[in-house]
Amino acid sequence: MRIARRSHVHCTAIAKAIGAPRTERTVPSFGDMNAHQTSRRAFTGSAAILVLTTAALTGCTTLGFGANPGSGPAADGGGVAFDAVQSATIQIEAVGTFVSPEEGGYEAAGRGSGFIISEDGLAVTNNHVVVGAGTLDVWRGGDTSDTVNAKVLGSSECLDLAVIQLQKDDYPYFDWHEGDIATATDVYAAGFPLGDPEFTMTRGIVSKADTAMDTPWASLDHVIEHDARIRPGNSGGPLIDTEGALIGVNYAGNDQYDQNLAIHRDEVQDVIETLASGESVLSLGVNGTALVSEGQGLGIWVNSVASGSAADEAGVAPGDLITKMEGVSVGTDGTMADYCDVLRTHGQDATLSVEVYRPADGRYYTGQFNGKAVTAVSVVDDATGSTGGSAGGASGSGGASSPADFTTVTDDTESLAVDVPAAWNVDGSVFIDPQGGEWARIEASPDLSAYASSWSVPGLSVLAAPAATATLSPDEWLQLVTPTMQAAGCQLSTHDTYSDGYYDGVFDYWIGCGDTGADYLMLSALSSDGSHVVALSVQALTEDDLAVIDHALGSFIAQF
Structure with missing residues (x-):
């Protein structure tokens, strides 16, 4: 007999062999996915860096770039005007308490990127960058001396999108690429990698113009694959063409395979107005990631929860593991696909049964989203x-x-x-x-x-x-x-x-x-x-x- 430190997850109940990827979707390996930088706050004042395997996004709405004529990003000779792109790209710091499978609960200041899409300060970033945060601080163009406040209007964990509203002012903003997005198109990735306030851009081409993609934190029908290098902190930053027009939003990168992903312009434009109106899409208010251990998908790990959301009202808490929804095991293939398919089938406002494992007390809970709150399951009862x-x-x-x-x-x-x-x-x-x-x-x-x-x-x-x-x-x-x-x-x-x-x-x-x-x-x-x-x-x-x-x-x- 020996004492062992093992996961408190009931493997016979939730750990299943990872199913074969669906033929119509790509399920890549994102073991070292780079997109979001988080600094753990310590009382000593020093910050340990935790790189999260999370994503980024695109924005939407056909709006002209620039608050004034001539302020757009197009440069002489068709190149990208670096300064103009920088002026409409933002860095976001989301502060709050999050729960990690490895580190447990901690107060974190996570930094990602985003971009402005309207003159009055409407901006786009990732769900995983902002949802569940207690405060949001925004800096424009790398200027950390001028902090802008922001609030989340609408979000989607399945699309990994969020629209935020900056405090009202006159802002330069991006326009959207018109026409088809083709393979071999020259592109630039803009943002603030590694949590550094220094703005950066990288260059590449579109290697795959439109593909479906399931990842541990999203399930998307339209994704652009490209080779403009992105790193932690680029989450939510824009992917632009040589005229400075938006074609997508960077949300994931894998250095090992030189694979970088952006949510396709069309995916975002389908929902941007809804999100901007204050309504979430394919969302229960979860900032979550499929949890995999020893090659087995265990469920959807809840990093944080949006206050007042369906998940919050159901009693789902940061640090929970969602194992089933409507009788369907979720996260077993290491992605959000099944979780999001349940939402696509029933709608986010439907009453949805849910089963949760809570490592904090070693117990299972059952209940409903938009219905009866979760309660502990008793084997004896x-x-x-x-x-x-x-x-x-x-x-x-x-x-x-x-x-x-x-x-x-x-x-x-x-x-x-x-x-x-x-x-x-x-x-x-x-x-x-x-x-x-x-x-x-x-x-x-x-x-x-x-x-x-x-x-x-x-x-x-x-x-x-x-x-x-x-x-x-x-x-x-x-x-x-x-x-x-x-x-x-x-x-x-x-x-x-x-x-x-x-x-x-x-x-x-x-x-x-x-x-x-x-x-x-x-x-x-x-x-x-x-x-x-x-x-x-x-x-x-x-x-x-x-x-x-x-x-x-x-x-x-x-x-x-």
């Missing part, structure tokens, strides 16, 4: 249809009161993992059933000997075996323990089938066991993919015990 039975006995014997009191342990075969109170003792040896079958096992209790021989302490057992070699079926597991329960004077409170979308089986819930009147749950089920059988047994004396055990059972991992 699901099995009994109640608060768990009598749970008579001494108070406070569970030995844990918060997520910090738990640790993750694995069995000797490394097939099982579960969170248990750090103060509990653990047995991870292989279990041999009466039929001679071998089962991976984790048994945990404050006193393993007393747990095995009496009703005086709480405890739990989690066992699992491949379905092909399991010697006991779910029904046979229940039959196996029934004589012991009857001998201890237990009363069968509930016998029923069990199904939670991940396992299907049966359970017995016994109460009044032994001289302490303990509760005992025996549940056995087959995984929905048919790969393995699990057998879970729980012994509880108090409501605190039930809460501790419910946390543990909600975190277990079985992999075969």
